[in-house]
Amino acid sequence: MNLNIALVPGDGIGPEVLDQNVLVLNKIGEKFGHSFKYTEVDAGGIAIDKWGEPLPKKTIDICKASDSVFLAAVGGWKWDTLPGDMRPERALLGLRGELGLYANLRPATLHKSLADACPLKPELVKDGVDIMVVRELTGGMYFGEKGRKQTDMGEAAWDTEMYSVEEVKRIARSAFDIAMKRKKKLTNVDKQNVLESSRLWRSVVLEVAKEYPEVELDHLYVDNASMQLIMRPSTFDVIVTSNIFGDILSDEASQMTGSIGMLPSASLGKGSLGMYEPVHGSAPDIAGKDIANPIATILSGAMMLKYSFGLAEEANAIENSVTKVLDEGYRTADIMSEGMKKVGTKEMGRLIIDRI
Numbered sequence: 001m002n003l004n005i006a007l008v009p010g011d012g013i014g015p016e017v018l019d020q021n022v023l024v025l026n027k028i029g030e031k032f033g034h035s036f037k038y039t040e041v042d043a044g045g046i047a048i049d050k051w052g053e054p055l056p057k058k059t060i061d062i063c064k065a066s067d068s069v070f071l072a073a074v075g076g077w078k079w080d081t082l083p084g085d086m087r088p089e090r091a092l093l094g095l096r097g098e099l100g101l102y103a104n105l106r107p108a109t110l111h112k113s114l115a116d117a118c119p120l121k122p123e124l125v126k127d128g129v130d131i132m133v134v135r136e137l138t139g140g141m142y143f144g145e146k147g148r149k150q151t152d153m154g155e156a157a158w159d160t161e162m163y164s165v166e167e168v169k170r171i172a173r174s175a176f177d178i179a180m181k182r183k184k185k186l187t188n189v190d191k192q193n194v195l196e197s198s199r200l201w202r203s204v205v206l207e208v209a210k211e212y213p214e215v216e217l218d219h220l221y222v223d224n225a226s227m228q229l230i231m232r233p234s235t236f237d238v239i240v241t242s243n244i245f246g247d248i249l250s251d252e253a254s255q256m257t258g259s260i261g262m263l264p265s266a267s268l269g270k271g272s273l274g275m276y277e278p279v280h281g282s283a284p285d286i287a288g289k290d291i292a293n294p295i296a297t298i299l300s301g302a303m304m305l306k307y308s309f310g311l312a313e314e315a316n317a318i319e320n321s322v323t324k325v326l327d328e329g330y331r332t333a334d335i336m337s338e339g340m341k342k343v344g345t346k347e348m349g350r351l352i353i354d355r356i
């Protein structure tokens with residue numbers, strides 16, 4: 001395949017971890033006969049410095065014209081005092097909106113060799129953890145009508161949770177499609193015992209389920225889901241839920257994996273164009289020191305191959321190589337433990353590439 005990828009290195013450790021991802025993708029291209037063409041664009045703090053705004057139009061146009069977008073991280077102390085609209089993080093919301101990305105995929109995978117880093121008791125995770133949280137990204141309370149007014153009890157504020165049938169249908173289909181590529185198990189999380197929006201949400205999920213008879217579907221209320229994630233994490237496969245519930249549950253699930261430096265993510269829309277990014281931020285405290293963990297970024301690259309380009313074998317090659325390197329005891333500082341071999345960002349990248 002010949003693929004055009006827009007690269008957004010951003011700020012802080014962004015460029016360092018992205019470099020390693022590009023080297024890994026180049027190795028995949030070489031080995032499997034694909035050609036990846038990269039176009040680097042500015043967004044975040046660097047774009048504010050160079051162009052006076054966090055998300056220049058040129059960046060949006062190039063991203064829209066690409067087969068996929070890879071974003072490393074944006075933000076940093078230098079821009080922390082700027083007003084909301086001028087903050088580097090606006091670039092993230094702006095790009096997601098411009099690209100029409102409504103499904104956020106947040107895998108939480110506990111590698112066996114990192115089991116010690118998991119805060120849960122070993123017996124709870126002895127069968128491993130491999131969860132994919134599919135979060136609706138553009139609707140619900142974060143985008144609904146909101147406001148303030150005076151009441152008998154003083155000033156009050158409200159945010160509206162609202163979902164349309166079409167919004168739920170498309171996120172449900174995304175989640176069922178992903179479940180079909182995994183263990184064919186989907187847990188729908190809502191709060192239909194209390195919320196009208198959840199009652200509509202669940203009825204639509206049940207309707208869409210008829211298109212996927214092979215997928216085993218169950219339902220949990222969000223409060224129960226947060227408990228079950230801790231009590232029986234190994235039993236989950238794919239979870240689908242709303243924007244606000246997904247925001248919270250994906251962070252809860254991610255804590256089982258050891259370090260924020262291990263967490264990839266993807267945001268998908270209608271077509272194959274997606275945006276792939278590590279969950280972590282720009283980590284200004286460790287930028288430029290060659291100590292950042294590049295694995296979250298490299299695993300986001302594997303997600304891009306799988307979900308945007310349908311290259312499952314190539315994605316598996318990256319994931320298996322990461323597992324091998326961890327099994328052999330190599331660790332960056334954030335996941336270091338006694339008896340392991342400490343390596344820097346570049347060395348971790350090289351070790352992964354060597355094993356592909």
Ligand code: NAD
Nearest residue numbers: 073074075076261279280281282283284285286292293334
């Ligand atoms: P952060 O994720 O950047 O860092 C939190 C902690 O985790 C820090 O101690 C950092 O050193 C560590 N860390 C993060 N990534 C790591 C890696 N790959 N390897 C090793 N250690 C790692 O979050 P923060 O400190 O709250 O935010 C820093 C800046 O990043 C802020 O400007 C914030 O707004 C921005 N941010 C951007 C994104 C994004 O671009 N998607 C996400 C979150 C935060």
